[in-house]
Amino acid sequence: MSNPPIQPGRMKPKFFPPFQDEGELIASWGEAQLIKYLDGKTELRGGSEQDRAEAREWMSLFWHEAVVVEA
Numbered sequence: 304m305s306n307p308p309i310q311p312g313r314m315k316p317k318f319f320p321p322f323q324d325e326g327e328l329i330a331s332w333g334e335a336q337l338i339k340y341l342d343g344k345t346e347l348r349g350g351s352e353q354d355r356a357e358a359r360e361w362m363s364l365f366w367h368e369a370v371v372v373e374a
Contacts, residue, residue, distance in 0.1 A: 332357040337371070345371045 326338035326346070335350025335358045347358055355373070362369055 330361065332361070345369050347371050347373045
């Protein structure tokens with residue numbers, strides 16, 4: 304018994320919608336949020352100047368190796 308040859312074009316490609324990395328909330332101060340993405344980027348988003356100052360102080364004490372983009 305032999306196996307029938309594989310015919311090209313018989314498999315239907317599956318559609319996968321583009322993946323959107325929403326990021327993971329690491330910490331927040333008031334309205335400011337520290338978000339880390341799967342590609343390793345970190346973003347400080349929102350908040351008042353006081354909230355952002357508290358976030359920068361926390362990062363300088365506990366996560367000093369982080370490179371943060373402020374949005």
